[in-house]
Amino acid sequence: MKIIYIRLYLIGLIYNFAAQKKEEKESMNYFKQFVIQFGGLKNGDHQFNFDVSDEFFEKTEYSEISNGTVNVDVLLNKQENMLVFNFVISGFVVVNCDRCSYPFDFEVSGGRKLIVKFGEEKYEETDEILIISKTAHQIDLSHYIYEYINLLLPIKKIHPEDENGNSTCNPEVIRKLKILENQDSTNPRWTELIKLKKK
């Protein structure tokens, strides 16, 4: 009996391992489109455009965003000793509202610059400057794109107001929250809850 369990366990392990490898390979294939082979490019301007979709967020490890449609325009200015990338990001991602906890489309739009220099002086790196090996000939922009999209999100994400200045939060949740707020505030549990919701 024990042997059967061990065999089943092993089969399970092998199956999981194979599935994981397959997933990793699919993910690598997907992200290939975000790799810029700058080695073969002439000095000067080069334009790239990326469509970031649900798949991008699904395949990004530990992504806090799971859905969205974002267009990323990248202008690369290749120079003799550095690469200057200008990112223009526009689209939306689905986030959960911090007030009513329902999901909504949050508009993301903004620009970012990334300067890539060649060498070993890692201490020169900043948010904007990346140092890579002199022998490198390609760069994967996917995690910069993910990071830049995240930087466009505020810490507190709340449903926008409509044209009349009314909240577009889930009305049922808001109604319940209001009832909570009007409860006897001497009850410490309510006060704590209200405090939490107000954060």
Ligand SMILES: [Zn+2]
């Ligand atoms: Zn809301």
